[in-house]
């Protein structure tokens with residue numbers, strides 16, 4: 328019996344049980360296809376990283392003795408579509424069975440399920456052996472409840488996996504140390520040096536370009552630093568745990584013009600392509616606390632992102648698909664201003680955050696949430712357009728993790744299923760957590776003057792516009808109490824200023 332096994336571009340895990348034994352009757356295939364490069368406009372580095380990672384895994388498998396059929400973008404037999412290529416490969420290999428690992432995106436799940444009708448041999452799907460929870464754990468846990476809070480899910484996973492637990496209680500007698508993790512960064516300790524290795528992918532980039540694949544952002548093809556295989560991903564993880572994790576907690580929410588990554592791990596690409604497993608990342612962080620290398624607040628904060636947020640958003644995605652991307656609870660319809668594609672705006676926080684996203688295909692969480700997403704929500708940008716932008720620009724963006732973060736957490740477009748209140752702020756928050764305001768054309772202390780920080784008027788205007796939706800939300804009571812104390816003329820000026828900002832949004 329001959330089996331053909333499909334490996335997707337985000338399934339670059341050489342430790343999967345598929346590869347434990349070498350069997351000449353098993354053929355593996357990986358394919359670089361236009362349907363994957365073109366379903367959204369991607370950052371150049373994202374296309375390079377995935378193809379280079381796929382090529383690396385194919386080479387590893389071949390070295391171990393496996394039979395691999397690798398279809399490059401420019402292979403004449405490549406029909407640029409999974410079903411067409413697999414049907415052809417079933418014939419050429421004489422396969423009488425096709426297997427694939429459970430995909431993480433709904434659109435691929437659908438199209439791979441339909442393969443049975445096209446390839447002419449039985450098709451089966453196996454576990455990708457990556458996640459700590461099942462696709463439906465979140466939906467099962469919250470069945471019948473109106474709000475699906477991450478914190479409840481996170482505690483459940485801590486208990487079932489016994490991570491950071493002392494019997495039935497959390498270590499340190501606290502589930503969550505978030506309150507300790509909100510310091511701005513003033514330059515001390517020094518930001519970590521980027522020790523990741525550089526690769527030259529000019530040749531691959533030339534092939535991608537010669538095929539007319541559209542992209543945006545800087546390719547950095549000759550100085551490319553994202554990991555391309557498990558060994559490199561493990562090196563990056565080790566460096567993070569040794570050198571960076573102890574400060575992760577303190578400066579988790581900080582932002583600075585002096586460091587584009589600060590104390591973040593830069594492991595999301597390796598995790599989302601499955602070069603690393605979430606369990607091994609969590610275990611290495613837990614060990615760092617156990618051996619006294621990193622404080623509990625930092626370790627708990629880091630672990631919460633991975634076995635809390637990451638698993639939780641995946642569960643939200645599978646419970647809400649299809650249709651989640653159409654959510655628009657606040658009825659926001661404004662198109663993205665052109666500077667989302669160039670970073671050229673006088674708002675320094677946005678110019679820095681979008682600028683580094685274009686340069687590195689990376690921004691850390693608070694830049695994504697409290698600068699770019701905050702502005703998009705305050706300005707009433709169309710959540711689906713915002714979702715497509717996030718899905719394209721970040722090196723780690725795959726729909727199952729990006730969509731709930733953007734549509735739910737950042738844009739409140741699901742009406743509060745995921746977030747208990749909108750993540751919005753005025754310029755004061757950005758000023759407190761960053762050094763962006765010092766170099767800005769706008770004045771963060773002004774609300775309605777010519778040079779007033781646009782976040783300020785937009786912030787109050789957002790709550791005024793959406794009063795029927797939010798006025799009764801107990802978590803936003805403070806904002807509405809402040810609004811009732813405002814003089815009527817001030818409210819009028821805020822509304823006028825916000826309208827003026829939105830009319831001139833392309834020139835901000």
Ligand code: FAD
Pocket residue numbers: 590591592593594595596598599629632633636637638640690691692693695696700717718721723724725728729730732733736737
């Ligand atoms: P660190 O800050 O060092 O965190 C460690 C790990 O925790 C990350 O690698 C990631 O795997 C996980 N993590 C942290 N926060 C989240 C979260 N909210 N959801 C899921 N996992 C999390 N993350 C993606 O992996 N892909 C995306 O497409 C993506 N889109 C986002 C869009 C928006 C609007 C927002 C607000 C957040 C998004 N995130 C996304 C979450 C988070 O910003 C990134 O995971 C993180 O910035 C990756 O960088 P890092 O590896 O340095 O993370």
Ligand code: SF4
Pocket residue numbers: 673674675676677753754755757758763764765767768769770771780781782
């Ligand atoms: Fe951003 Fe406003 Fe600060 Fe400028 S003043 S950096 S626009 S928050």
